[in-house]
Amino acid sequence: MGRPPQAPSISRLSFASVSVSCSEDLTFLTSFAERSLEGRLFVWTTRLLLVTRLALSDLRDVLSSRWTFSMMNTVALNVEENGRSSVYAHMPYSREGSQFLKLGSWSRKFRLFLRSPFEIFNEKYENFHGGYVNITSGVWAPFWDEKEVMAADGSKVKEYSGSDFMALDTIAKALNFRIRQVPTKDFVEVTRKVEERVSFIASIYYVVLVNRLERHDFTYTYQFSYESFCLAKPGLRPQWESLYYPLAHQVWAGTVTVLVIVPLVLLVMAHLRGRWDAVRTSDLCKLFLEVFKTFLGQNLTQSTFRATSARLVVTAWLVFSFVIGVAYRGNLTASLTLPVYPPRPETVADLVETVERVNMPSYGGDWKTFFTGSDSPIFQALGNLLFIGPSIHEGLNLAREKNLRYLEYTIAQDFTDVNGQTKLYIGKNPIFPSPAAWPVPHDAPYKPQLDRYLMMFVESGLYNKWVEDLIEKARRESSRKQEQQKKNDQGTEHLEDGPRALTVRHMQGPLMLLGFGLGTAALIFLAEFSLHWRFLCALRQT
Numbered sequence: 157m158g159r160p161p162q163a164p165s166i167s168r169l170s171f172a173s174v175s176v177s178c179s180e181d182l183t184f185l186t187s188f189a190e191r192s193l194e195g196r197l198f199v200w201t202t203r204l205l206l207v208t209r210l211a212l213s214d215l216r217d218v219l220s221s222r223w224t225f226s227m228m229n230t231v232a233l234n235v236e237e238n239g240r241s242s243v244y245a246h247m248p249y250s251r252e253g254s255q256f257l258k259l260g261s262w263s264r265k266f267r268l269f270l271r272s273p274f275e276i277f278n279e280k281y282e283n284f285h286g287g288y289v290n291i292t293s294g295v296w297a298p299f300w301d302e303k304e305v306m307a308a309d310g311s312k313v314k315e316y317s318g319s320d321f322m323a324l325d326t327i328a329k330a331l332n333f334r335i336r337q338v339p340t341k342d343f344v345e346v347t348r349k350v351e352e353r354v355s356f357i358a359s360i361y362y363v364v365l366v367n368r369l370e371r372h373d374f375t376y377t378y379q380f381s382y383e384s385f386c387l388a389k390p391g392l393r394p395q396w397e398s399l400y401y402p403l404a405h406q407v408w409a410g411t412v413t414v415l416v417i418v419p420l421v422l423l424v425m426a427h428l429r430g431r432w433d434a435v436r437t438s439d440l441c442k443l444f445l446e447v448f449k450t451f452l453g454q455n456l457t458q459s460t461f462r463a464t465s466a467r468l469v470v471t472a473w474l475v476f477s478f479v480i481g482v483a484y485r486g487n488l489t490a491s492l493t494l495p496v497y498p499p500r501p502e503t504v505a506d507l508v509e510t511v512e513r514v515n516m517p518s519y520g521g522d523w524k525t526f527f528t529g530s531d532s533p534i535f536q537a538l539g540n541l542l543f544i545g546p547s548i549h550e551g552l553n554l555a556r557e558k559n560l561r562y563l564e565y566t567i568a569q570d571f572t573d574v575n576g577q578t579k580l581y582i583g584k585n586p587i588f589p590s591p592a593a594w595p596v597p598h599d600a601p602y603k604p605q606l607d608r609y610l611m612m613f614v615e616s617g618l619y620n621k622w623v624e625d626l627i628e629k630a631r632r633e634s635s636r637k638q639e640q641q642k643k644n645d646q647g648t649e650h651l652e653d654g655p656r657a658l659t660v661r662h663m664q665g666p667l668m669l670l671g672f673g674l675g676t677a678a679l680i681f682l683a684e685f686s687l688h689w690r691f692l693c694a695l696r697q698t
Contacts, residue, residue: 178207182214189222198228200601203277206232216256219246223353228601229277231259239263247280249287249333281602284333291324292338292346292355298626299361319622320594323378324359327609343517347372350595356602358595365526365590373598376607377591378614399665402487403480411480415451418473419444422466451477508537520544 175198179185185208192198206225208215215234219225225232226246235241243259250257259276262268293300300318307313316325328335338355340346347362349355350372363381364374400408422443450456450473461470501510516523520542527539594610596603613619 174203174205176205176207180209182210182218185210185218186222189218189224192224193222196598198224199599200229200604202229204228204230206230207235208232209235215244219244220254220256227280229280231276233262243268243276245276245278249280249284251285253285253287281331281605284331287333288336289328289333289357290336290338290349290355291357291359292340292349293320293358293360294340294343294346296343296360298623298630300359317626319619319626320359320361322622323610323613323619324357326613327606330609331605344521347595350597353597356596356600357606360594361592362595363590363592365522367525368522368595372595373600373603374593375596375603376610376614377593378610378619379592381590381592397665398488398491399669402484402491407480414473414476415447418469419447421469422447422461425463425466425469447473450474451481453477453481504534504538508534508541511541513543514538514541515543517544 177185177188179188185206198204204224210218212234215232219230219232224230226248230245232244233241234244241262243262245257245259247255247257260269295301296318298318299320300316301321302314302316304312305315324335338349340349343360346355346358346360347368350358357375361379361381362368362374364377368374403411446457446461450470456470456474461467501507507514521544524539524542524544527535527542530536530539594606596606
């Protein structure tokens with residue numbers, strides 16, 4: 157039975173009105189309850205009066221088993237054979253539990269007579285009288301977290317924490333109900349139980365999306381969710397290349413060019429002075445060697461440059477070498493001790509251009525539908541990159557290997573070292589700011605009570621205080637655990653902070669350069685020794 161096309165207009169017209177339904181047919185009343193629920197014909201402010209002539213057992217059954225009659229603002233007027241009519245209502249929560257109550261009677265002679273302290277249409281959800289309320293949630297710290305602890309009798313029980321649990325627990329105490337959590341396997345099932353009305357509240361932080369509103373309602377939007385993304389921090393450049401990175405490519409190219417030009421200039425100056433014939437190959441090698449060793453900060457052989465013009469060129473070269481050397485050594489020291497990370501994606505536009513795919517847990521299907529249906533080309537590209545699969549921990553581990561609140565909490569708890577350094581980072585610009593609330597069934601009659609208390613939490617700043625305290629607590633516990641682990645592994649009492657020592661990993665470049673130089677020198681020595689040996693052998697034969 158589908159929803160009638162005129163349902164929205166009927167629902168608007170029925171707001172704060174009294175609707176009357178008359179029937180003696182139990183099948184019709186059952187069908188009416190189902191179709192009115194599917195079509196969302198009634199809200200709590202709609203008062204529904206059923207006028208019927210059913211056996212008391214049938215009336216009790218239909219009033220207690222159908223959401224429209226049991227949970228909504230419904231009263232039944234049952235016409236009896238003696239000409240009198242009795243007024244009945246189902247109270248899902250009362251001092252005696254769920255009850256089928258007779259509120260009074262009506263007759264033409266005595267009119268309306270009420271036999272209970274209740275009004276005909278009374279508020280059912282200001283006091284739950286200690287009854288159980290089914291809720292669903294999921295482990296989504298810092299909003300909702302759970303862990304098993306040992307009870308006094310030795311049994312294992314679940315202990316709950318988190319900002320949303322604190323909010324729900326406070327509301328439960330105010331409205332006098334007990335929480336009964338319905339088990340779920342993932343966040344898709346959390347809201348599906350709400351849609352099926354097995355769960356009355358999904359007391360967990362959910363973003364309000366248009367496609368979600370088609371399946372269930374939301375409470376008061378007590379938070380704004382600034383959806384962001386998390387990536388692994390870009391890795392540092394290979395340490396064995398550290399000798400090259402202190403200067404830019406253009407500076408290296410200019411330095412090598414000047415290193416070649418200066419000896420050539422000195423050679424041309426010697427030629428112009430008429431000494432070209434006196435310059436031998438050994439003199440040319442000596443000239444290049446003098447320029448190169450001064451570039452490395454070695455002593456200058458002054459007797460090589462006797463002319464004033466040559467000394468001016470050498471002076472300019474020494475100044476150039478000094479400036480380049482100081483700049484190089486300073487940048488090299490900084491790059492080894494305080495490395496600078498390469499640029500990383502911080503915006504949605506950067507994200508879609510950089511990564512190959514974006515991982516989200518099972519609830520990400522709604523986000524994929526939302527993004528792919530957007531008019532923004534960037535959101536459409538993001539929707540095409542979305543991959544629904546791993547859990548949030550698996551996704552964060554995958555992000556760390558491959559390349560706002562919950563991300564902050566998870567990173568603080570599981571991806572932070574003893575010094576407070578994180579292995580992951582959160583993008584500066586959010587993907588999509590959107591309101592967040594608790595999912596509840598469509599037209600839930602107890603929604604005004606939830607909204608009122610959630611609004612109090614927001615206006616007092618209590619909810620944000622809960623979240624901030626939980627994140628800080630997770631960060632402290634993570635640092636304490638890792639520090640204790642280091643103490644156990646190293647057998648030390650305390651790890652003192654001090655100057656950061658350079659390790660073999662930092663000195664890979666110089667060591668590899670030294671090894672390369674020694675290896676090259678050895679090969680040249682062997683080649684020279686081989687040629688010299690052959691030359692001696694040839695002389696002996698002659």
